[in-house]
Every structure is written in structure tokens, then in C-alpha cells.
Amino acid sequence: MDSVTLFCTAGLIAGGLYWFICVLGPAERKGKRASDLSGGSISAENVQKNYNQYWSFFKKPKELETSKNVPDFVDTFYNLVTDIYEWGWGQSFHFSPHIPGKSDKDATRIHEEMAVDLIKVKPGQKILDAGCGVGGPMRAIAAHSKAKVVGITINEYQVNRAKQHNKKAGLDSLCDVVCGNFLEMPFDDNTFDGAYSIEATCHAPKLEEVYAEIFRVMKPGSLYVSYEWVTTEKYKDEDEEHVEVIQGIERGDALPGLRRFSDIAETAKKVGFEIVQEKDLAKPPAKPWWSRLKMGRVAYWRNHVVVVVLSAIGVAPKGTVDVHKMLFKTADYLTRGGETGIFSPMHMILCRKPSEKASDE
Numbered sequence: 001m002d003s004v005t006l007f008c009t010a011g012l013i014a015g016g017l018y019w020f021i022c023v024l025g026p027a028e029r030k031g032k033r034a035s036d037l038s039g040g041s042i043s044a045e046n047v048q049k050n051y052n053q054y055w056s057f058f059k060k061p062k063e064l065e066t067s068k069n070v071p072d073f074v075d076t077f078y079n080l081v082t083d084i085y086e087w088g089w090g091q092s093f094h095f096s097p098h099i100p101g102k103s104d105k106d107a108t109r110i111h112e113e114m115a116v117d118l119i120k121v122k123p124g125q126k127i128l129d130a131g132c133g134v135g136g137p138m139r140a141i142a143a144h145s146k147a148k149v150v151g152i153t154i155n156e157y158q159v160n161r162a163k164q165h166n167k168k169a170g171l172d173s174l175c176d177v178v179c180g181n182f183l184e185m186p187f188d189d190n191t192f193d194g195a196y197s198i199e200a201t202c203h204a205p206k207l208e209e210v211y212a213e214i215f216r217v218m219k220p221g222s223l224y225v226s227y228e229w230v231t232t233e234k235y236k237d238e239d240e241e242h243v244e245v246i247q248g249i250e251r252g253d254a255l256p257g258l259r260r261f262s263d264i265a266e267t268a269k270k271v272g273f274e275i276v277q278e279k280d281l282a283k284p285p286a287k288p289w290w291s292r293l294k295m296g297r298v299a300y301w302r303n304h305v306v307v308v309v310l311s312a313i314g315v316a317p318k319g320t321v322d323v324h325k326m327l328f329k330t331a332d333y334l335t336r337g338g339e340t341g342i343f344s345p346m347h348m349i350l351c352r353k354p355s356e357k358a359s360d361e
Helices: 003-023 044-059 061-065 070-088 104-118 136-145 156-168 207-217 240-252 261-270 291-295 297-312 320-340 356-360
Strands: 126-130 148-153 175-179 192-198 218-231 274-280 343-352
Touching: 044 070, 044 320, 070 156, 070 297, 070 320, 104 136, 104 192, 104 218, 104 343, 126 136, 126 207, 136 148, 136 156, 136 175, 136 192, 148 156, 156 175, 192 207, 207 218, 207 261, 218 261, 240 320, 240 343, 261 274, 261 343, 291 297, 291 320, 297 320, 320 343
Parallel strands: 126 148, 126 192, 148 175, 192 218
Antiparallel strands: 218 343, 274 343
16 A cells, blocks of 8 residues: 555544544534543543442442432432433433424423423522533523523532533523532522422432422422423333333432332422422323434444444543443333333423412411
8 A cells, every 4th residue: 555545544534533433423512522521520540440339239229218328329320421421412411202393402492491481480580400410401491581590410520511511601690500419408498489300300219308308498489390200100010021121220320219100299299399280291292202212223333332442542431331331221221111101201290389378378
């Protein structure tokens, strides 16, 4: 091979790798790139160790039933997966119904805007995002409503990412993020004019505890909406396939245990909320939320090749390949849960904290 041919071949390979990794790979081009994958707040040399630690929780399932252990469990999970989520999925770590003619990004934004429309906040009012992640929903909601949004997440790395994104989007005057446990929030009673959580309270070991804390920090008369992960009326404990699917979802998404759909309203009422509306947003006529997962299979294999290569050459931390495999397997369980109808990630409940007048009466 002469030098010109060799040079051209090398150029094509280099250009192809750049396109494959930096252009085609990211779901959000202004967010995380494949070459920047990390273990969040975990040092690169400890990613594999922490991945193994994450799975060790499931060897002692009773440990996941206590709030003492769950925060560390969830924090470890999001250190491991946050960069991969941002790179392959975007800045909003949740699902939304497929909308014909709309992109996944637009469908996600519409789903988020609906949440803030339901709680009827006004520009300038302060609302809580309980379990905000890197703040994708927060930014969409702040831009749409002009309300001031305060998010809380257990993961310090996500706090830093969210603040970077807020500043880049020009929304840091409306959006703030604090690091903390939403079971013990650092806010005074009656602080917020409304609150929402989007596929986040599923990480709480006891739903009653997080609902009670959200109730505490909301002003009397204000509204709270949550999109909950639940098993539906089609789920049967005696069906081995159903059990396998739900356990696969729990283990791949850092969940202490999924709740039944029928438990959500009862729990909300138990802590003092009035139920305004309850609806499973995944049910027809809504289009399948899991279609994005099925369509993403080719992207997964493309991304997995990138992860393997980057890990092999030392750019991505050792252990990243295992984390990526785990997420793909979990995507299969989620798809099966959606197709069989035994699982929903968007059981919506809209609640009101009674006004002081009503409470006095």
C-alpha cells in the first residue's frame, strides 16, 4: 500500500470513528459525549468495584427495605448510569407516550409541560421537583411556566450536571438544584406553591415517607402531581414470567420494590392529600411508551461497540461495559412490561394539600 493510499485510509478511519462516537452517538449533542463517559462522582478506577457493590444489594434484599440503605444504593446507581443516560437518551430520564408525527424529544417535552399545567402554578411562584436528575424536566417546565423550580436529587454528580445545563440554557435564574434526600428535605414547612415528581418516587423504600415529606414542604391549597412506576391490574404474582419481568425492572433501575397501582391513591390520602385526579397515562388511546426502546435496539448495539472500544483503550472507565449491558437488559424487561401491560411508568396522580381553612374545619 503506497503512502497516499495509507494516508487516505487512515483519514477515513479517523473520520468514521469521530462521526460514530461524537456525532452519531449522543442523544443530546449539547450534553454528554461518548468520549466523556465517566462514573459520575466515582473515580475511574472504582467504577467496576461500585458496579459489583450495586449488585451485592440484591443478594440481601431485606437491606433494600430500609431507608438507611436505599440512598446509598440509589446514589451508586446514578453515579454509574448518569453519563450513559445523557449520552444515549438525553437529559430527561423518563418515558412519555409516543405521539405520531412528533419526535421523542418533543413528546418528552409535552409530557413534562402537562405536569406543570396540572398543578396550575403562576409565573414567579416557586415549585419543587422531587427527584430532578440532571434537570431535563425542570428546564422544560421552567421555560413553559416561568415558575421558579427547585430540584432535589440524592446524587451530587447530577447536581453539578444540572447546574451546568441550567446555565447553558439560560435558565439558571429560574432553576436551582440542591443535593439531598427527598425523604429528609432541607426546606421549611409550607415553602412551595406546588410540586411534581416524574418517575422519581419509585426509588423511595416507602412511598408514604416521600409523600409525607412533599406534603410538609407544600403550601396549604397547593397541588402535587406524580408520574409513578407501578404494576397494573394485569400483573399476577403467580405468573412466573410476570415476576421475572418486574424483578428485572427493579434490579436494573435501582428500585426497592414496585408498588401496585391501587396503592398510590391510598398512600397519598394516608399522609393527608386530597385526590383530585388519578389516571394511567400509558393506557390507550396513548401510543406505546416502549416503542422508543424497541426502535433503539440498533442504536444500543452501535453504542455498545463504542463503549467496548473506549473501555479497551482506557478512555471510558473499566466497568462501563457491564453497566451498559445491564441497561440494555433492563430495556428488554421494560419493553416486555409494556407489551404485556403489567407495568406502567406513568400512573399519574394529582393531589391537593388541604387549605388551612379546610383543615381548621
